[in-house]
Amino acid sequence: AQSVAQPEDQVNVAEGNPLTVKCTYSVSGNPYLFWYVQYPNRGLQFLLKYITGDNLVKGSYGFEAEFNKSQTSFHLKKPSALVSDSALYFCAVRDNAGNMLTFGGGTRLMVKP
Amino acid sequence: DAGVIQSPRHEVTEMGQEVTLRCKPISGHDYLFWYRQTMMRGLELLIYFNNNVPIDDSGMPEDRFSAKMPNASFSTLKIQPSEPRDSAVYFCASSFDGQGDGYTFGSGTRLTVV
Secondary structure (H helix, E strand, O other): OOEEEOOOOEEEEEOOOOEEEOOEEEOOOOEEEEEEEEOOOOOEEEEEEEOOOOOEEEOHHHOEEEEEOOOOEEEEEEOOOOHHHOEEEEEEEEEOOOOOOEEOOOEEEEEEO | OOOOEEEOOEEEEOOOOOEEEEEEOOOOOOEEEEEEEEOOOEEEEEEEEEOOEEEEOOOOOOOOEEEEEEEOOEEEEEEOOOOHHHOEEEEEEEEOOOOHHHOEEOOOEEEEEO
């Protein structure tokens, strides 16, 4: 069975500083990895994905994520955080044979001015 | 496209009452998912449909929950009778082929059972 772990319930960062939201996964075969963002009172929005190719994936709003196969990780990063980045972030995985996403528990990102 | 449309946005009901949540997926999407989100349990998949057929309902908490998809443009999630522990935000999502970036979520229905 596939699984995702987001070890931090909350990440606090000052505006302008780099941010990292961690994600590790377990899946049989090659993983398809995703990040979603949820703003208050909204549904989840797709941010970026890794299917194959370059290990560094660029997504919306200046976010990027680095796929590391040996560490089974897919950490979300941004060089300079904005207050408006404050939201709940979900990592998700599926194997290349299935249709279902498995979501992590979410990490709340708080960016302070 | 207006996206995935859920109604109502908010629902407050008394324990024991029947609650029906509604979802209109994006036209052309052949997968539909119902999720529940709570602080305690995070995001849980309740059930999903492919081409209007329920594929996996193992996440449905108990027999009080039921879901239908009578056609490609409409789905309902019903709770009867409702209980306070059902209070949560319920999301509907649809997808073209089940792959991740095709998941489009609705804005959710916040259900409060008192």
